Amino acid sequence: MITVDSVTRSYGDFTAVDDVSFTARPGRVTGFLGPNGAGKSTTMRIIVGLTSAGSGTATVAGRRYVDLPNPGLEVGVLLDASAQHAGRTGREILTIAQRYMGLPRRRVEEMLELVSLTPDEASRRVRDYSLGMRQRLGIATALIGEPDVLILDEPANGLDPAGIRWMRGLLREYADRGGTVLLSSHLLHEIEVVADDLVVIGNGRIVAQGAKSDLLRAAGSIVRSTDRGLMARALGLEGVTCSPAGPDGLLAQADASLVGQIAFAAGVRLLELRPADGAGLEEMFLELTAETQRDHHPEGALA
Amino acid sequence: MNRDIPMSRIVTTELRKMFDTRSGFWLLASIGLLGLLATAAVIAFSSDAGLTYNTFATAVGYPMTVILPIIAILSVTSEWSQRSGLTTFTLVPHRGRVIGAKAIASVGVAVVAVPLALVIGAVGNLVGTRIAGVEPVWDLTLTNMGTILLGNVLGLMVGFMLGVLVRGSAGALVGYFVYSFLLPTLAVILAGSQAWFRDLQPWVDFKYAAGTLVDGTVTSEQWAHLGVTSVIWLIVPLAVGLAVVARAEVK
Ligand SMILES: Nc1ncnc2c1ncn2[C@@H]1O[C@H](COP(=O)(O)OP(=O)(O)OP(=O)(O)O)[C@@H](O)[C@H]1O
Ligand SMILES: [Mg+2]
Numbered sequence: 001m002i003t004v005d006s007v008t009r010s011y012g013d014f015t016a017v018d019d020v021s022f023t024a025r026p027g028r029v030t031g032f033l034g035p036n037g038a039g040k041s042t043t044m045r046i047i048v049g050l051t052s053a054g055s056g057t058a059t060v061a062g063r064r065y066v067d068l069p070n071p072g073l074e075v076g077v078l079l080d081a082s083a084q085h086a087g088r089t090g091r092e093i094l095t096i097a098q099r100y101m102g103l104p105r106r107r108v109e110e111m112l113e114l115v116s117l118t119p120d121e122a123s124r125r126v127r128d129y130s131l132g133m134r135q136r137l138g139i140a141t142a143l144i145g146e147p148d149v150l151i152l153d154e155p156a157n158g159l160d161p162a163g164i165r166w167m168r169g170l171l172r173e174y175a176d177r178g179g180t181v182l183l184s185s186h187l188l189h190e191i192e193v194v195a196d197d198l199v200v201i202g203n204g205r206i207v208a209q210g211a212k213s214d215l216l217r218a219a220g221s222i223v224r225s226t227d228r229g230l231m232a233r234a235l236g237l238e239g240v241t242c243s244p245a246g247p248d249g250l251l252a253q254a255d256a257s258l259v260g261q262i263a264f265a266a267g268v269r270l271l272e273l274r275p276a277d278g279a280g281l282e283e284m285f286l287e288l289t290a291e292t293q294r295d296h297h298p299e300g301a302l303a
Numbered sequence: 304m305n306r307d308i309p310m311s312r313i314v315t316t317e318l319r320k321m322f323d324t325r326s327g328f329w330l331l332a333s334i335g336l337l338g339l340l341a342t343a344a345v346i347a348f349s350s351d352a353g354l355t356y357n358t359f360a361t362a363v364g365y366p367m368t369v370i371l372p373i374i375a376i377l378s379v380t381s382e383w384s385q386r387s388g389l390t391t392f393t394l395v396p397h398r399g400r401v402i403g404a405k406a407i408a409s410v411g412v413a414v415v416a417v418p419l420a421l422v423i424g425a426v427g428n429l430v431g432t433r434i435a436g437v438e439p440v441w442d443l444t445l446t447n448m449g450t451i452l453l454g455n456v457l458g459l460m461v462g463f464m465l466g467v468l469v470r471g472s473a474g475a476l477v478g479y480f481v482y483s484f485l486l487p488t489l490a491v492i493l494a495g496s497q498a499w500f501r502d503l504q505p506w507v508d509f510k511y512a513a514g515t516l517v518d519g520t521v522t523s524e525q526w527a528h529l530g531v532t533s534v535i536w537l538i539v540p541l542a543v544g545l546a547v548v549a550r551a552e553v554k
Contacts, residue, residue, distance in 0.1 A: 050553040083386035087324030
């Protein structure tokens with residue numbers, strides 16, 4: 001269990017993390033979602049005590065991180081896979097973690113096997129690692145102490161498709177066995193597939209949080225038709241708000257059966273009608289962070 | 304329930320980290336290699352009268368007095384320059400314990416390396432005098448050896464302090480050369496031209512005060528000089544550095 005309570009952190013007069021509160025629960029994967037510079041990494045660094053909070057508190061398993069006697073056995077942390085001494089071999093980096101934690105030597109080889117780094121790769125220096133190999137090594141370091149809590153900052157970064165699927169499976173299994181997983185990403189689809197709960201942050205503030213299913217339900221339906229203008233007008237007459245999505249689609253703030261009924265009554269020929277959960281999170285994400293995201297699409301560019 | 308990570312484990316892990324990279328390994332190896340080279344040079348170039356244990360010990364010890372502080376500097380700064388501190392300080396969130404362990408490990412290296420240099424010097428003295436066909440001269444007392452060790456530990460701690468204070472490898476190394484070469488040279492020039500500084504120098508010039516440790520006998524006044532200059536140039540900046548490190552953001 002990770003509890004973040006009213007955490008604020010400023011740099012000069014810029015507030016990077018602004019009154020952030022959320023809980024990551026055991027048995028669930030909590031996705032921490034936000035655009036670049038939103039404050040995800042800063043929040044995670046505050047949780048593990050690498051950055052101090054201006055105000056507010058963060059606890060892991062009910063205690064401040066610094067009060068954990070041997071944190072590696074309770075919390076697995078991966079903040080930046082490239083933050084390693086480039087001159088050490090992968091095996092040596094795992095060995096150092098194993099030593100700090102006081103684990104048996106064999107854990108090193110077990111972990112290398114778990115993350116599919118071959119003995120030959122493990123003997124290479126990290127300077128010569130690919131991004132994906134660094135990420136695997138970082139995940140191995142986080143898991144070596146068999147912790148109950150995982151804090152991972154963009155762990156899928158640089159992994160190949162097979163690696164991403166492997167990691168999803170690993171995190172799912174981890175949570176199903178009762179572990180707590182806090183996972184950050186700006187890749188919506190990555191989070192959407194694996195997370196149970198979502199915490200969405202923009203400009204240092206939490207803009208939405210809750211169970212993924214609840215957040216998605218609120219996200220409406222996607223409807224594609226041969227005449228988008230007519231469809232939009234028909235929805236509008238029934239008091240359903242909608243916005244353009246894709247070349248010929250609309251995101252309607254209503255469930256699929258109501259949208260279908262309206263289309264039928266208006267005589268619009270449909271190409272597709274489905275709950276918005278696929279694209280829905282993306283729409284929600286873009287919408288929720290509309291004022292905060294950095295790439296502003298000109299109004300009507302989609303129409 | 305988990306127990307605290309024992310200090311001994313942090314110390315041995317920090318010791319391992321000093322030498323598990325190629326640069327760390329070669330720094331250590333170069334102490335031995337340069338020591339052997341220095342011994343050979345003394346045998347080859349010294350006059351017979353100059354072939355004393357002191358000559359050998361000084362020649363072997365010189366590369367060490369330069370390299371030991373560099374080892375100490377890098378052991379601290381690599382956590383920031385190489386960013387490995389992100390892992391180190393999450394696995395051991397008490398930064399004071401990590402820095403303390405690094406200090407103990409660094410001093411440990413000096414405590415092993417200095418006697419080793421003295422042994423290499425002794426072997427060099429035996430071999431050198433045998434080759435030259437003269438009687439070996441043993442002109443270092445046990446007290447001398449003690450003060451030589453202390454001098455090396457102090458030099459190493461200066462490097463360590465600069466590492467903690469600066470936290471960047473390049474900056475700390477530059478600082479170290481300013482400390483050990485530039486400032487002493489300036490002090491010599493100043494002492495040569497300004498009478499008022501000549502009396503003050505032993506009380507403010509760390510290198511000058513520490514120099515007596517190598518020369519041999521140290522008077523009680525010289526101990527006082529050493530104490531005062533260490534407080535100014537070592538203890539105070541180290542305290543400032545530690546206070547900053549305890550708070551600084553690790554990224
Ligand atoms: N030491 C610092 N000094 C000044 N600003 C900082 C500092 N550290 C972070 N920031 C700012 O805080 C904001 C949040 O940064 P953070 O790294 O937490 O973002 P993020 O959500 O992890 O983004 P990304 O998805 O790109 O990783 C950014 O605007 C960043 O520039
Ligand atoms: Mg980040």
